[in-house]
Amino acid sequence: MSGSSDLDALLEAAREAIARADATQALLEVRASFLGRKGSVSELLRGIGSLPAEERGRVGQAANEAKRTIEGWVAERKEALERSATDDALAAHHLDVTLPGTGSPSGSLHPITQVTREMVSFFASMGFSLEEGPEVETDWNNFEALNIPPDHPSRDEQDTFYLEGGHVLRTHTSNVQIRAMTGRTPPFRFIATGRVYRHDLSPRHSPMFHQIEGFLVDERVTFGDLKGVLLAFGRHLFGDDVSLRFRANHFPFTEPSAELDYSCTLCAGKGCKVCSDSGWVEWGGCGMIHPKVLERCDIDSERYQGFAFGMGIDRTAMRRFNIPHLRHLFEGDLRVLGQL
Ligand code: PHE
Numbered sequence: 001m002s003g004s005s006d007l008d009a010l011l012e013a014a015r016e017a018i019a020r021a022d023a024t025q026a027l028l029e030v031r032a033s034f035l036g037r038k039g040s041v042s043e044l045l046r047g048i049g050s051l052p053a054e055e056r057g058r059v060g061q062a063a064n065e066a067k068r069t070i071e072g073w074v075a076e077r078k079e080a081l082e083r084s085a086t087d088d089a090l091a092a093h094h095l096d097v098t099l100p101g102t103g104s105p106s107g108s109l110h111p112i113t114q115v116t117r118e119m120v121s122f123f124a125s126m127g128f129s130l131e132e133g134p135e136v137e138t139d140w141n142n143f144e145a146l147n148i149p150p151d152h153p154s155r156d157e158q159d160t161f162y163l164e165g166g167h168v169l170r171t172h173t174s175n176v177q178i179r180a181m182t183g184r185t186p187p188f189r190f191i192a193t194g195r196v197y198r199h200d201l202s203p204r205h206s207p208m209f210h211q212i213e214g215f216l217v218d219e220r221v222t223f224g225d226l227k228g229v230l231l232a233f234g235r236h237l238f239g240d241d242v243s244l245r246f247r248a249n250h251f252p253f254t255e256p257s258a259e260l261d262y263s264c265t266l267c268a269g270k271g272c273k274v275c276s277d278s279g280w281v282e283w284g285g286c287g288m289i290h291p292k293v294l295e296r297c298d299i300d301s302e303r304y305q306g307f308a309f310g311m312g313i314d315r316t317a318m319r320r321f322n323i324p325h326l327r328h329l330f331e332g333d334l335r336v337l338g339q340l
Contacts, residue, residue, distance in 0.1 A: 006044075007063065011070070014070045018030055023081065024081055030074070034070050035070060035071065041066055041067050044059075045067075048060050111317045111323070111340045112210055112317050115313055115320055118237070119191075124191075126189075127189060128191040129188075129190055130190070130193075131179070131191070131192045132176070132194070133173065133176035134170070135196075138167060139166055141178045141179060142171060143168075145182075145297065146178065147253050147296075149252065158199055159200075171198055172211060172213070173194055173212065174253060177293070178296070181215075181293075181297035181299060182297045182298065186299060188217055189216035189217075189218075190214070191213065193211070193213070195210055204326060205326070206326050206329075206330060209314045211312060213308070213309070215289065215306055217294070217304050220305070221305040222305075223307070226286060226309065229307075243262070245261040245262075247260075251285055252290070253287075253290050254285075254288055254289060255287060259282070260311065261280040261281060261283055262280070263281075264281050274319070286307065286309035288308075314326060
């Protein structure tokens with residue numbers, strides 16, 4: 001091993017092997033096979049000792065030069081391989097930031113919740129505070145204290161869900177009147193909303209529905225105050241053109257009592273399917289709180305008077321969202337609820 005042709009052949013072999021190495025690991029192996037401790041160039045350098053003295057310098061120099069050349073090619077190839085690895089990685093994980101994202105569907109409040117909140121915030125603006133009462137109620141709070149006598153038709157098992165131990169599922173939110181008034185001294189005004197239960201099932205009735213109850217007690221409260229509050233409420237919900245109609249009625253816990261209708265805003269009172277061609281839609285009941293009810297809550301009925309009202313929330317939500325059937329409110333069908 002002495003001729004420069006040997007070295008040329010070695011360099012040529014190294015150049016080809018380096019060009020063929022297609023990954024960093026393979027390149028390192030090629031480098032080792034030429035420049036490693038047992039590599040061909042190293043062997044060449046080791047053989048120098050056995051050469052005639054006058055050749056040693058020349059061959060040694062050539063071999064060292066070959067070593068540097070190979071190191072240079074390896075470095076070049078290494079850089080090229082790394083660059084293309086980066087390019088491949090970039091191409092494989094190509095990210096188009098201009099593509100639209102995958103949005104997650106957003107939820108919305110149930111129509112009854114929306115209408116309830118709107119009603120509560122209206123009364124909050126008039127200074128009413130929110131009260132709550134349970135759905136499982138005592139006979140006293142649901143009936144007795146409200147002056148509903150034992151033989152009253154609304155206590156019929158056909159109407160009321162009775163539970164063990166003398167409790168009932170509240171048949172109206174008027175139970176909150178008793179709970180809120182007992183132990184309090186007027187003046188006060190409260191609003192309450194929630195679920196109520198009655199044996200009833202038809203396209204216009206569900207065994208569970210929602211009511212809003214309002215009541216105010218003070219000195220010198222009149223039916224005129226009640227009308228004023230309800231008219232403001234009706235206008236807030238249905239617009240300034242709405243009219244209210246009070247029809248004489250009877251509730252054991254109010255005297256006088258009235259049934260409340262609002263003018264059908266769909267047909268402007270001309271008559272349509274929603275108002276059964278009458279021009280009016282039933283809304284709820286109201287009246288002046290019966291003195292006996294005040295007394296059962298230990299309130300001086302000589303000094304204080306109050307008014308109370310209660311209306312259905314479900315029908316109001318149906319009107320507000322144009323929902324044709326009560327069923328749609330309770331089935332929880334997202335295809336329907338998503339449209340509202
Ligand atoms: N509680 C009555 C009902 O459910 C409504 C009502 C409330 C009437 C308050 C008068 C006063 O029908």
